[in-house]
Amino acid sequence: MQQISQRLADLVARGRDVVVLTGAGMSAESGVATFRGAGGLWENEPVERVATPEGFAHDPLRVWRFYEARRQQIAGVAPHAGHRALADYAARHPGIVTVTQNIDGLHQAAGVEEVIELHGSLMRVRCTRDGGAREDRRVPFPALPPRCDCGAMLRPDVVWFGEALPEAAFARAHDASRRAALFLVIGTSALVYPAAGLPAVASAAGAWVVEINPEPTPISDQVDEVLRGPAGAILPALLGAVPTPDR
Numbered sequence: 001m002q003q004i005s006q007r008l009a010d011l012v013a014r015g016r017d018v019v020v021l022t023g024a025g026m027s028a029e030s031g032v033a034t035f036r037g038a039g040g041l042w043e044n045e046p047v048e049r050v051a052t053p054e055g056f057a058h059d060p061l062r063v064w065r066f067y068e069a070r071r072q073q074i075a076g077v078a079p080h081a082g083h084r085a086l087a088d089y090a091a092r093h094p095g096i097v098t099v100t101q102n103i104d105g106l107h108q109a110a111g112v113e114e115v116i117e118l119h120g121s122l123m124r125v126r127c128t129r130d131g132g133a134r135e136d137r138r139v140p141f142p143a144l145p146p147r148c149d150c151g152a153m154l155r156p157d158v159v160w161f162g163e164a165l166p167e168a169a170f171a172r173a174h175d176a177s178r179r180a181a182l183f184l185v186i187g188t189s190a191l192v193y194p195a196a197g198l199p200a201v202a203s204a205a206g207a208w209v210v211e212i213n214p215e216p217t218p219i220s221d222q223v224d225e226v227l228r229g230p231a232g233a234i235l236p237a238l239l240g241a242v243p244t245p246d247r
């Protein structure tokens with residue numbers, strides 16, 4: 001692994017007040033498509049058509065086809081060594097806070113007990129009549145768009161553009177960022193707010209902010225340290241031995 005600073009080594013060994021913020025790049029090595037860049041999800045499906053309330057109101061079937069395809073993809077993938085390294089580290093350091101923009105559930109599948117999901121979950125649906133949300137792991141759905149027992153249409157329980165993030169989840173993530181000693185920002189293009197603003201919150205409060213990403217991002221020159229490379233290789237080396245997959 002590339003050379004890391006003594007400060008990062010000490011903070012990882014101490015394991016207190018550590019916050020991890022992940023994006024789609026964290027799941028790339030599990031075979032899950034990211035959003036932006038070559039072969040990204042948004043390449044074939046413009047955001048405004050499949051990740052906005054207006055797009056859903058205009059063509060719910062098109063939106064559900066987009067999310068159903070992702071549900072089917074997720075049903076067939078597993079966490080990689082980077083997910084397992086994070087989960088193993090969290091098990092050894094219960095104070096670590098795992099915040100994700102991802103909706104694929106792979107941190108939980110790797111064994112992380114508590115994950116703050118800022119943008120919702122692929123495997124949760126929400127009734128468009130009463131807003132009630134629940135887990136629904138049927139893949140595929142019997143019909144699209146899926147219906148609630150009350151007869152109303154169901155929507156994915158995810159946060160679309162122009163929609164507020166779940167208030168309690170974002171408040172917990174923001175509070176943890178303000179108290180962080182070490183903030184790892186992993187696999188995100190740092191373009192989508194307010195999640196992308198959390199590294200700056202941590203930095204302003206004195207955290208050592210480290211970006212783990214094979215590519216530069218708009219925050220690369222604002223963080224304290226950059227580990228340029230894939231999460232699946234960097235995290236096991238950074239956080240210690242990776243447990244066998246049968247955890």
Ligand code: BV8
Pocket residue numbers: 022023024025026028029034035036037040051101102103119158159160161162163164165186187188189190191192193194212213214215217229230231232
């Ligand atoms: C809101 C749906 C307000 C779920 C998504 C300032 C403040 C607040 C809002 C805004 C603001 N400025 C603009 C806004 C509006 C907007 C926004 O941020 N627009 C951007 C594009 C300018 N924000 C919103 O609309 C948010 N809502 O603020 O509402 C409000 C308040 C009150 C009342 C009403 C409204 C909602 C944002 C959530 C939108 N939903 N998706 C889904 O389908 O998943 S966003 C979408 O992008 C995903 O959720 C994803 O999580 C997110 C970010 O993408 P990334 O995860 O970073 O993925 P990406 O592909 O971009 O990058 C992958 C990275 O991984 C790359 O850097 C790559 O190099 C790297 N990588 C690749 N391989 C690896 C790797 N890294 C490590 N290892 C590897 N192997």
